[in-house]
Amino acid sequence: MRTLEKWFEPAVIVTMLGAIIVLVFADVVARFAFSTSVAVANEMARFCFVYMIYFGVSYAIRERRHMRVTVILDGLPRAWRRWTFALAEAVFLIYSVVVCWLGVIITQQSVDRGRIMSSTEWPLGVLYAAIILSGALSALRLAHSLWRVVRHGDDHLTPQQDI
Template sequence: MGKAFRAVEKYFEPAIIVAMLGAIIVLVFADVVARFAMSTSIAPANEMARLAFVYMIYFGVSYAIRERRHMRVTLLLDMAPPALRRVLLALAETVFLGYSAFVCWLGVVITANAVDRGQILTATEWPTAVLYAAIILSGGLSALRLLHSLWRIVVLGDTRLAAQMDV
């Protein structure tokens, strides 16, 4: 069980990202062929490609957090002694955790409002909740990744950044 969980933990976001990129390539290719071969467009393909792009980007956020490759300014961290560096990293991850939890909560609010209003996507006629669910999933997964990062910093004393890690 532990080995399977570690594999899922390690490859979950990359698998989603690759699947979404593959879907985008297939859908856009199909639409281009339809435009040139039959002089028409596949409206659902365009919309599904946009959805796949949104999911790819949002899952990329949590993957960047997992790999400690999210954007940050490290000037103060680089100059700080190890004890202060640990505190600054923990503080930064805590602030980012609060932000991610807030984004997740806002995603729930936006999705609930869209469901209450019965909003649908035009081409596929799917509920817009399908689109907004990416915000909820990304915010929640990012919060979990940040909790794990905080645990590594506070409990294990790991203050390495992605550039210093064996990636």
Template sequence: MLSRIEKYFEPVVIVTALSVVIVLVFADVVARFAFATSIAFAGEVARLAFVYMIYFGVAYAIRDRRHMRVTVLLDLAPPGLRRWMMLAAETVFLVYSLVVCWLGVVITQQATERGKILSATEWPTSVLYAAIIFSGALSAARLIHSIWRIAFRGETQLTPQMDV
């Protein structure tokens, strides 16, 4: 069960968020052109879904080692050094993700304390900022797993083999 959650969590969130964006934007366009009105919450909820889609996409890219990186030095390095370079890079990325997560907590707390709300849905803005926390924490978890794979399994391949 846990392996299925690990494998499908981000894709389900991303596809669901994309579906919400498509449905709401389409419905709002139809409402505007066919009925000369708009759906008040559609743009705001679509924006929220888009933000969550992007942030969870970051964690998904990390999981599959498909995030952007410059590999010219890794390509030139011998296998032993390559492993240490990858460990260093993933560790720096882990620290960055933890800082992002912490700053997300700070921003979300400040928004909650100020009582800020989104205009159309009247949801607290912390709903929007929580995406930063979720993404930072999930990215950190994915990077810890990546560091473990490099350190203890010796994996130095940048992209995983695709399941066939």
């Protein structure tokens, strides 16, 4: 389980990037060599790109590499820094839960309306599900980070080595 937890996002990100490279390359070759296009390639590349980006968000949270402004934290005394960082993580956690919930609403509305992708004819909800998965993973990662900060006082700038 620890191996799955450690390598899940990187495996998804690398797989999606590899698929994007193959799909775009195949479409370029088809356009220039055969004067045609692979209709599914653009849509699948877009699909892979969306999943790659959304899983990258939760991976950045796991590695504590997501973008943040730390100038205020750096200026605070060490005792205040921990609790200010915990507050920031809690706000980010609430945001991730809201994103996940809104992803559920958007996905459900898309499925209810019967919206499909044009080339693959997949339900558009499959694409929007990336929001749900990323929001849930991000919330889990942030809840764990918040727990570590409150319970153990982990330094906010040190990337997590092993969970």
